[in-house]
Amino acid sequence: MALLVFIAVCYFKFCSHSSSNEGTVCYYIANNYVFICAFIFVLFLLFNLFNIRTFIADHWPLIFAVTTGLLVVAVYLHHFYDNPISSDPEKWGPFGDYIGGILNPTFTFVMLYLVWQTLVVQQEGLKKQREAQERLEKDLQHQKFEDRFFKLLELYRQKFIDGNQITKIHGQLNTEYLQSKQPGETVTELNCYKTIIERKCRSSNGEFPRPVLIDYFGFLFIILRFLEKSSPDAETKEDYADLLRRLLSMEEKTLLHYHCEYLTEKEQEAEAKEFRDLVEKFLLRKLGDWHQTLG
Incomplete structure (x- = not known):
């Protein structure tokens, strides 16, 4: 920046040597370059010390409009400052046309830009509002699912786990199998449950006569169906299934x-x-693989 100021001052100083340039902008700048450099230096300090950059970025349409208006008046005064103010209304017409012809398009441009910016800000606000609403609905849905899921797990724990119902049935099945197994039959989990469930744990109509097992499988079915139909997304479904x-x-x-x-x-x-x-x-992924694991 300092280099640009130095080059500009040298250029204007060179231009000022010509007597024909007296009274021009070059002549004025060349003879007041010390003041101009000091003014630019002060602006540079203010620009960095007081965060004027942010202010300009936030209010540049207003600054542009005011600067344009002042520049128009300054140019007019520069050319006609030595003319007395006329009391003839007819002479004020050209002045008004001059001011209006320059400022009206400028202000119109600024207004159109501000309107466009307003629309952009409104659209961004509506978009953020929709996203926030969607996140809120998703969070509420997830919370509702989570509350119901853990309530089902709590009922499951109270009904079947705390009383060791399944462990007791597991032991009974092993005992029944050992008592009814054929001579020479290999004692394995596979043989045990296959034999007991096929022979001992079903009544003549093919249904389980054990109320605890009926309730257990039925309650687990409720949990699995809820997990399948009410999960808010696939990731949540997989996490809670795990x-x-x-x-x-x-x-x-x-x-x-x-x-x-x-x-x-x-x-x-x-x-x-x-x-x-x-x-x-x-729960068991592939039943065939689980079957081989037990066997």
Whole structure:
């Protein structure tokens, strides 16, 4: 910036040597270059010390309009300052035309720019408002889902986990299998649950006679269906499915596997098939792989 000022002053100083330039802008600047340099230096300090840059950026249309108006008046006075002020109204007409012809387009441009900026700001505000509303609705939906999910888990824990109901049934099934196994039959989880669920745990019509197991599978079906239909997004669904999967003990997973694996034809209705699909999707992944793991 200082270099530009120095070059400009040298140029105007050179121009001022010609007598024909007397009274011109070059002549005036060359003879007052010290004052002009000091004025520019003060502006530079103010510009950096008092954050004028931000002020100019925020109010440049107003500054532009005021500067243009002052410049028009200054140019007019520079050329006609030695003429007396006329009292003839007819001579004021050209002056008004001069001022209006320059300032009106300038102010019109500034006004159009301000209107455009207002529209832009309004659009940005509406966009941010919509985004905030969408975030709020998403948060409320997620919170509502989370509250209901954990209430279901709490009921699940109170009803089946705190009383060790599933662990007790698991032990009963093992005992029943050991008592009824055939000579030479290998004792494995696979044989145990396959035999007990097929032979001992079903009544003659092919349904479980154990009320606890019926309630357990039914309640777990409610949780899985809620997780499938009410999750706000896929990521949330996967996170809470992983949480539920980690809460299940090995005994519960084993019961689930064989309950789904050996459903009778009568139980292969739409609801039973949906339960099997949800268990495979969220809890046991692929039943075939789980079957091999147990075996």
